Amino acid sequence: MKAILESYQITQIVKYRYPFLLIDKVTEYVKGERLKAVKAVSMGEPYFAGHFPDFPIMPGVLITEALAQASSLMMVLDSLDWQAGSRILASEPTSMGVLGSVQISFLQSVLPGNLLELEVSIDWKKGSASSVNVKASVEGSVCAKGKITVMSVDKSKISS
Numbered sequence: 001m002k003a004i005l006e007s008y009q010i011t012q013i014v015k016y017r018y019p020f021l022l023i024d025k026v027t028e029y030v031k032g033e034r035l036k037a038v039k040a041v042s043m044g045e046p047y048f049a050g051h052f053p054d055f056p057i058m059p060g061v062l063i064t065e066a067l068a069q070a071s072s073l074m075m076v077l078d079s080l081d082w083q084a085g086s087r088i089l090a091s092e093p094t095s096m097g098v099l100g101s102v103q104i105s106f107l108q109s110v111l112p113g114n115l116l117e118l119e120v121s122i123d124w125k126k127g128s129a130s131s132v133n134v135k136a137s138v139e140g141s142v143c144a145k146g147k148i149t150v151m152s153v154d155k156s157k158i159s160s
Contacts, residue, residue: 001027001038004084012088013076014069019046022066023073023118029084034121035074039066043112058110063144067134068098070118071150075130079152097153099129104146114138120148128152 005026011017028036041058048056080089110116116136123131129151136144 001025003027004029009088010073013080014073016069020065021069022062023069026073029074029077029082031078031081031083032122032125034119035070035077036120037070037073037118039116039118041110041112041114041116045112048112056112058114058116060104060106060144063106063110063116063136064102064104064148066116066118067104067120067136067144067146068102068148068150071120071130071132071134071148072097074120074122074132075150075152097151099149099151101131101147101149104134104144104148106144108138108141108143110136110138110143116143123147 003025007021007024010023010026011021014021016022022039023037024040026035026037028034043056045058047059047062051057051059082088116138119135119137121133123133129149132148132150134146134148135142
């Protein structure tokens, strides 16, 4: 799986950092259509200490967050008009957030040592909001799938 964006490049685009950055690399991106990314799930992840000590599994909420981060990353790349192989521009006029609707079905556990493959694709787009079809899988077996709605938000309009 060849990376088109590595983790250090992803941190130039999104403001998440370890331990909350849940995307290790981007392997495919088609502007306005889809993005594929991966998360290497390691036993060293802090949540495994308590979820669960005798049978560690990645929490569904973090699988959902990884899919939301992949969805948001795709939308930011679209807004930056980024092309694979291009440099990442330092300016970021918008930030992304999950909006309203998150519908995810969990079908299989994600365990330490798994390579979690994240696939997101646009279902519909209206203005700054988009509905994104999402799927997380391990070695071709679907672990979670559903839809997430994301929206670009002008940072200057967010009150502190």
